[in-house]
Amino acid sequence: MKKIILIYTVVFGIWFVIYSISICGQYVALKYEIETIDNMVVINRVYEIVNMSTIINLVWFVLSIILFVIFVVQYKKENKT
Numbered sequence: 001m002k003k004i005i006l007i008y009t010v011v012f013g014i015w016f017v018i019y020s021i022s023i024c025g026q027y028v029a030l031k032y033e034i035e036t037i038d039n040m041v042v043i044n045r046v047y048e049i050v051n052m053s054t055i056i057n058l059v060w061f062v063l064s065i066i067l068f069v070i071f072v073v074q075y076k077k078e079n080k081t
Contacts, residue, residue, distance in 0.1 A: 005072060008068060012061075012065065015061075016061070019057065019061070023054055026050050026054075027050075030046060030047065030050060034046050
């Protein structure tokens with residue numbers, strides 16, 4: 001079980017680092033490529049889409065961590081009895 005927890009923690013860490021780099025890349029692309037467009041409606045809509053997708057992905061990340069913690073706690077309770 002400790003091996004599974006360690007592997008899962010490492011995967012979470014790597015995923016979080018990659019996701020953070022991806023978010024930074026999105027905002028840099030928005031800043032220097034999209035904001036050069038003169039249409040503010042398009043720019044605002046692109047920002048809304050990127051922000052919403054970022055929030056949804058972070059919520060999924062937190063939910064998956066919570067589910068994993070619940071799984072580990074239940075597994076430990078079953079093994080104690």
